[in-house]
Amino acid sequence: MQTISKTAAEAPFFVGIDLGGTNIKAGVTDNQGRVVWQGQEPTHVERGPEDGARRIAQLILRAVREAGLSESEVGGVGLGSPGTMDIPGGRLVVPANLKGWEYFPIRDRVAQHCGRPITFANDATAAAFGERWVGAGKGFHSLILLTLGTGIGCGIIVGDLLLDGRHSHGGEYGHTVIDCRPDARSCSCGRRGHFEAYASATAVTKRAHEILAAGRVSMLTPRLEDGAALEPKLIAETAEAGDELSRQLVLETAEYLGIGIVNLMHTIDPDAILIGGAMTFGGHGSRIGRTFLERVKHEIFLRAYPAVGDHTVIDFATLGGSAGFIGAAGIARLEASKKS
Numbered sequence: 001m002q003t004i005s006k007t008a009a010e011a012p013f014f015v016g017i018d019l020g021g022t023n024i025k026a027g028v029t030d031n032q033g034r035v036v037w038q039g040q041e042p043t044h045v046e047r048g049p050e051d052g053a054r055r056i057a058q059l060i061l062r063a064v065r066e067a068g069l070s071e072s073e074v075g076g077v078g079l080g081s082p083g084t085m086d087i088p089g090g091r092l093v094v095p096a097n098l099k100g101w102e103y104f105p106i107r108d109r110v111a112q113h114c115g116r117p118i119t120f121a122n123d124a125t126a127a128a129f130g131e132r133w134v135g136a137g138k139g140f141h142s143l144i145l146l147t148l149g150t151g152i153g154c155g156i157i158v159g160d161l162l163l164d165g166r167h168s169h170g171g172e173y174g175h176t177v178i179d180c181r182p183d184a185r186s187c188s189c190g191r192r193g194h195f196e197a198y199a200s201a202t203a204v205t206k207r208a209h210e211i212l213a214a215g216r217v218s219m220l221t222p223r224l225e226d227g228a229a230l231e232p233k234l235i236a237e238t239a240e241a242g243d244e245l246s247r248q249l250v251l252e253t254a255e256y257l258g259i260g261i262v263n264l265m266h267t268i269d270p271d272a273i274l275i276g277g278a279m280t281f282g283g284h285g286s287r288i289g290r291t292f293l294e295r296v297k298h299e300i301f302l303r304a305y306p307a308v309g310d311h312t313v314i315d316f317a318t319l320g321g322s323a324g325f326i327g328a329a330g331i332a333r334l335e336a337s338k339k340s
Contacts, residue, residue, distance in 0.1 A: 001027075001322035003035045006068050010034075012075030014332045015063050017056055018123060018324030019081045019106075021045060021097025024052075026059045027325035028067040031075075031333070033134035035326065037067035049092070049104035056106075057113030076332030078119045079110060080126030080324050087168040090120050096151075119332040123324050124171055125162050127317075128155025129334075130327030131274055135319040140271035144264055145317060146173070146257075147277035151188065152196045155327075156268060160334055174200065178259050198256035201232045201279040208235060208249055219243035236281040239288045247288070250281055254292050258299025265300070265308050276317030283316045 009030035018025040020043060027038040041059060043052065060077055084093040090107025092098065107120040121129075128137075128145035137143040137157075147153035152174030156163040163170045174196035175189060184193035188202065197203055208230055212218060219238040220230065228234055239246035261273055275296070282289035297314050304312075319326060 001035050001038065001319065001326075003037060004030070006036055009036050011073055012336075013067065013069055013073050014075050014329035014336075015060050015077040016126070016325035016327065016329030016332065017060065017077070017079045018126065018328060019043070019052075019056065019079065019098075020123070020324075021082070024056055024059060025321065025325050026063050027322065027329060028063050028069070029326060029329040029333075033130075033326060033330060035322065037063055038322070038325070039063065039066070043098075045098055045100065049098070049101040049106065050109065052098075052101065053104075053106055053109035054113050056110050060110075060114045060116070074116070076119060076329075076336040077114070077116050078121060078126065078328030078330070078332030078335075079107065080121050080123040080328040080331075081106060082123050083169065083172070085120075085122060085168050087120055087122065087164050090118075093168075119328075119335045121162065121328060121331050122155070122164065122168070122171065124153035124155040125157070125164065126155070126325075126327035126331060127153070127276070127319075127323035128157050128274075128327065129162065129330050130319050130323040130325075131276070131317050132157050133330040134326060135323060136274050136315055136317050137272050140313075142268065142270040142272075144268060144270050144273045145323075146261070146273065146275055147317075148199065148257075148275065148279040149201050149277040151202070152200050153277065154264075156270075158268070158270070162331070173260070173264065176260065176263065178256065178263070195256075195260045199253055199260060201277075203256075204232055204235065204249055204253050204279065205230055207252070208245075211245060211249075216245055218245040220246060232279040232281065236286065236288055240282070240286055247291075250288055250292050251295050253279075254295035255299050258296045259303065261296065261314070262300055262303045262309070265304055265312050269308055270312060272313035272315065274315055274317040276320070276323065280316055289316075 154173035179193035187194035
């Protein structure tokens with residue numbers, strides 16, 4: 001994500017933090033969502049939540065300082081964090097990527113360390129808000145973002161409403177059921193038939209292992225023997241090179257994704273559904289990525305009620321790894337506007 005100079009920006013400014021299990025990403029945006037400054041540092045989950053809250057606060061203060069801002073120019077600070085969480089209470093609950101941080105009041109502890117109030121949000125919701133504010137969803141009233149990675153993240157935005165749900169678990173779409181057979185695939189949560197068990201990067205890798213173990217010939221085999229990791233990026237590369245097994249894995253994933261998206265469309269009836277995260281098989285920049293998207297659309301066409309399916313935009317997200325901190329800044333901006 002390119003940055004602009006402060007002189008070209010429009011005040012006020014907003015700080016966004018995207019807390020992950022590996023890195024803490026930070027950015028400063030202007031009032032139009034343009035990035036003025038960005039940076040990151042390791043999360044160091046093993047050091048515990050209090051150390052994490054202190055370093056998040058230090059990163060916020062560093063962002064303000066290095067962006068050349070005075071305290072009065074900062075309109076708000078947003079923090080996006082992985083779930084599960086208690087958003088009204090400002091607490092983490094049992095965040096999968098932050099072991100040892102359970103039930104920690106992160107919003108208030110970061111606020112105490114940096115001396116500023118913090119707007120707290122789910123990281124998938126923040127990413128969705130970023131895409132709607134300045135990304136592929138700009139101009140849409142309602143938007144759903146699916147992030148495909150180890151699991152499946154989902155953020156749902158309708159107008160200025162963030163669909164967090166009564167217990168802060170709205171958008172846990174990876175755990176909806178798309179296969180009700182008793183022998184359906186097991187999800188990482190231990191239940192069967194969940195969307196994540198079929199359309200996440202973990203699911204694709206597991207299917208690839210199973211097929212290769214059964215003796216299927218593939219371009220993947222020599223790459224794995226040379227030490228490459230079996231992951232969606234490698235599958236995309238070999239599919240692009242013409243490997244039939246890899247292409248099959250990509251198209252199967254598109255089918256499962258299409259099934260899940262149809263259920264979302266019929267529930268929310270959004271303007272757009274965007275696909276992001278680490279597993280887009282190259283996105284618009286590769287032939288197999290474009291084929292993946294077209295197959296998703298085809299599966300939706302086969303299953304969706306036309307009044308919904310014919311009018312919903314299906315596309316790739318565009319903000320990449322910047323979506324989280326941009327969206328967190330945007331949610332802080334939204335909160336500030338409610339108070340003015």
